[in-house]
Amino acid sequence: MKYTILVTLIVMLIGPMLSYGGTDKSKYVDDFDLKPVIFDSEETNSSNLGIDININGKFLNKKFGSNDDGDYINPDVKIGGYHIAYSLKGLLAENSSKNPKDFLEARVSANYFRSASATFKVGVFVKSESDQKFNNRQLAYGLTATFANDDNFASNDILALHANLGQVDPSEDAAREAILGNDLDSYDRADLELLYIYNIGTANIDTFEVNYRYFQEFGAKQSIEDADLDRFRLATYRLGFKNILYVAYSSGELPLNKKDNQIYEVGFSYKFE
């Protein structure tokens, strides 16, 4: 308990210093965050310390819209564009065997973007996935699409969907090799991420947020299905209260991290004046 309190205090003090950003970022960097986190999972008897990594940005970022000289501002203007995007994200834990989200992703994509009544982008991607010790690694590439819209079912709600369809090269996936031996052919996989934010806005409760990630291998061998390596899902439910207090619950597992975890989070932020 004392260790947990001490670690929590350390995280509160040094956490803000490790987030580079603000409004003066490089034009090629949108986020550069190395955020200390504390988590408890079903499998651990104590709190664990980790670093949440989120680094991303764009190159060759072009946007275009119709010319409309004159003083009037048209908020319904349609916008198109294209860019090359990169991202690196994942959770590093002090003890990799207790990392409930042991899934690092490094990705580059080329995208076409359009914003009108809703906003979407489509493109191609290549991505490296691994656990934090790089014992299990795989390369994925294919097509990607993202969609977002507000005011769907309720005022100011947010709905977003991100989907990928492509091939995975599992030639360095040790867990898969243990089952299939040297028969590590590439396979087809679809994955999606669904996000929904409902704006509650009552006296005490701010938002309810759901995030669902799903990975499905197509045409998996029976041995892969028997080992439950053909399908992965992770669902997160978060209730946000006033004063940045929240509770969150996650259940499921991600690829390369065959641990069915249930993660409980209770959190708050304090603004230092």
Place this chain on the structure above:
Amino acid sequence: MSNYKWKANLCCIATYKILEGDNLMDQFEEEDISFDDAKDTKMKELRYFPKTTTNPDIIELIAYEVARKYLKLMVKGYSVKKEKSQTKSSDILVLLASVFRNKDASIKSLAEKADSLIKFSDELPRG
């Protein structure tokens, strides 16, 4: 460091009211974040900003949706014009979206960006 001052001019007031209004963007409550406190409030503290994902594609597209709503409410509720007539409406939207996309940007920086692109009635010459 920006020299822009958060004050009771039309741009800042409009930004605050649009973000706070229950029938507008409803991103926080006035009793939680006062007009004076709003200048330091970050985008990541507002209700629209995702807390369960860091997917940059999702966050970018959501930013465009909320930026468009903010701009629509600004045009509808206040007598505004472009700061410079040769500026495209699409450029205004892209620049506002870049603020909404940045979790560390403040409401003051949103007002600053809006003020640089949009002319409000209190900026027009009298007479």
